[in-house]
Amino acid sequence: xxxTADVTGKNAKAAAPxxxxxxxxxxxxxxxxxxxxxxxxxxxxxxxxxxxxLASVGISFTQWDGIGLSSIHWVxxxxxxxxxxxxxxxxxxxxxxxxxxxxTALVPTPAGIFLAYQLDRKIRFSRVYQMAIFLPVVLSTAxxxxxxxxxxxxxxGLLNNALGTNNPSGKHYIDWLGDPHLNLWAVxxxxxxxxxxxxxILYLAGLKSVDPSLRExxxxxxxxxxxxxxxxxxxxxxxxNVTIIVVTVMESLRAFDMVYVxxxxxxxxxxxxxxxxxxxxxxxxxxxxxxxxxxxATVLLVVSLAAIVTFLxxxxxxxxxx
Amino acid sequence: xxxxxxxxxxxxxxxxxxxxxxxxxxRGLGRHVFLALVSVGWLIPLAWALFTSLRSYSDTxxxxxxxxPHGLSFDNFSTAFDQSGMxxxxxxxxxxxxxxxxxxxxxxxxxxxFVSRFDFxxxxxxxxxxxxxxxxxxxxxxxxxxKLYLQLPLPSFLSGSGYFxxxxxxxxxxxxxxxxxxxxxxxxxxxxxxxxxxxxxxxVDGAPVWRxxxxxxxxxxxxAFAALATLESIWIYNDFFWSLILMxxxxxxPVTSALAGLSGEYFTNPNLIAAGALLTCIPTLAIYxxxxxxxxxxxTIGASxx
Numbered sequence: 001x002x003x004t005a006d007v008t009g010k011n012a013k014a015a016a017p018x019x020x021x022x023x024x025x026x027x028x029x030x031x032x033x034x035x036x037x038x039x040x041x042x043x044x045x046x047x048x049x050x051x052x053x054l055a056s057v058g059i060s061f062t063q064w065d066g067i068g069l070s071s072i073h074w075v076x077x078x079x080x081x082x083x084x085x086x087x088x089x090x091x092x093x094x095x096x097x098x099x100x101x102x103x104t105a106l107v108p109t110p111a112g113i114f115l116a117y118q119l120d121r122k123i124r125f126s127r128v129y130q131m132a133i134f135l136p137v138v139l140s141t142a143x144x145x146x147x148x149x150x151x152x153x154x155x156x157g158l159l160n161n162a163l164g165t166n167n168p169s170g171k172h173y174i175d176w177l178g179d180p181h182l183n184l185w186a187v188x189x190x191x192x193x194x195x196x197x198x199x200x201i202l203y204l205a206g207l208k209s210v211d212p213s214l215r216e217x218x219x220x221x222x223x224x225x226x227x228x229x230x231x232x233x234x235x236x237x238x239x240x241n242v243t244i245i246v247v248t249v250m251e252s253l254r255a256f257d258m259v260y261v262x263x264x265x266x267x268x269x270x271x272x273x274x275x276x277x278x279x280x281x282x283x284x285x286x287x288x289x290x291x292x293x294x295x296x297a298t299v300l301l302v303v304s305l306a307a308i309v310t311f312l313x314x315x316x317x318x319x320x321x322x
Numbered sequence: 323x324x325x326x327x328x329x330x331x332x333x334x335x336x337x338x339x340x341x342x343x344x345x346x347x348x349r350g351l352g353r354h355v356f357l358a359l360v361s362v363g364w365l366i367p368l369a370w371a372l373f374t375s376l377r378s379y380s381d382t383x384x385x386x387x388x389x390x391p392h393g394l395s396f397d398n399f400s401t402a403f404d405q406s407g408m409x410x411x412x413x414x415x416x417x418x419x420x421x422x423x424x425x426x427x428x429x430x431x432x433x434x435x436f437v438s439r440f441d442f443x444x445x446x447x448x449x450x451x452x453x454x455x456x457x458x459x460x461x462x463x464x465x466x467x468x469k470l471y472l473q474l475p476l477p478s479f480l481s482g483s484g485y486f487x488x489x490x491x492x493x494x495x496x497x498x499x500x501x502x503x504x505x506x507x508x509x510x511x512x513x514x515x516x517x518x519x520x521x522x523x524x525x526v527d528g529a530p531v532w533r534x535x536x537x538x539x540x541x542x543x544x545x546a547f548a549a550l551a552t553l554e555s556i557w558i559y560n561d562f563f564w565s566l567i568l569m570x571x572x573x574x575x576p577v578t579s580a581l582a583g584l585s586g587e588y589f590t591n592p593n594l595i596a597a598g599a600l601l602t603c604i605p606t607l608a609i610y611x612x613x614x615x616x617x618x619x620x621x622t623i624g625a626s627x628x
Binding site: 059261311 | 353356358364365368370371374382386387388429430432433435436446448449452453454455457458459460461462463464465467468470495496498499500502503506530532535556559560561562563566567578579581582585592595596598599603606607610614617618621622
């Protein structure tokens, strides 16, 4: 009796005045401290990320030789008109970015999910398998490029040596990275090598967080493995699925390092055009055209923002309701 | 489920118990064979790079690259390390990675503290702004950023060039601004799991906000910091793009971007390229193998704790 009385007494005391302690006025020192806490990082973010992003849109409507601010001229939509109609690498780049995204969504992403599902049981050596498949994710994408360069090298590479197609004067000489019909696929294999492990680890973490009783309930109801996976596991993993979709889309739009390395360190090889490479070449390349680069960047920005906003809305909806 | 099989097993083995035992084992075995094949297949490119790097150029030139090796040695590694000045590039990487990771975590924890421990009106908008910033492809901002870096001056003790461009400080700055978003996202989720009562008690006791931040919240976030520090060290060390575009002097570049220049200049054959690429991997592989738990943890708390 005494105990319960004590507890309720405590509760009553806590409920009234401590409900909203934040209404307690923050001191001037507190406010100043909070302003610095948020101000410095926010300033860095705005100045170095969002200001340039907006400036990309602005510069895309101008013609600029890139030297000095006085040479900027407003040209309206001229840059867009030019890249759409009069800039040969543009459409191939768009096509390659789309192929990259579709391929990544259809091959390494399901492969990673499949492997995660295979590994999410109490089997021996699970850690060893995971480590082997996850290893490429730890490596820099540029280094992944160098490693695959050694595999694809037409004369000295593993692939041509194993296939016997390494004789330059022979009939079946395959230049994996030079042939514009082949090189994109060769690069996609290298990219899939890395992406599969990434998806696998993300999905595995998701599977581990699914309440085991859901699975037991499905088993008791007589669901088989496939039914359990499609009807129980997949819906329970919605947040991780959203993350994987975003990762897949964004990695496809961001792809740069690996292609830069595999196209011989200059980032322009027929068959390997990508928007990210064209933007870079128009910024620091041999004949930079900031107007073109920014128009291309704006195209990439619009596509990225579509994916980013979808992700943010998904992610923060609950919080707004809460 | 497990109890039934356990009690049934002796009985089944004693009588005609072969079929269940046989039908169970091959299934598990099939999975192991499959996973082992995939794992070995996954390691082939790395193994090939290692194999190539351990052979002398004369050996591979004479017998071909896919041939039985006539002696393996670390000569290519020592040549790559000494002749190209790789120690210098590793040092550059360290000079960029360490400050960038520390500043990123400091800034991100500040923002996360602000948005997760207080109910200011624009907190969700702020959180979205940071998260979205991290998701933008780097190339979207590179043209104006490059021009900005060429114009923004820095005192000479921070940058030999006198500008953000071509300086370690500039590269650190963009890493911090860019990586903050991911860490804010993870840390704010983490800080939200810390009971509000803890800071409310401090408030009631009259502790100023800075003490709440430094003495209560930051120490409680140690596990999240460990995970993020591991992850960010690897990411920033692995960065290729920023230092490739925002640095002009090859000598100032960190090792990952320097590799591109070295592969034309010093690493003239595949054996040396392989050795150079593998040397570059060593720090990341070491961090990953030692702090594996933190690395995977960092990657997945951001994804699953939403």
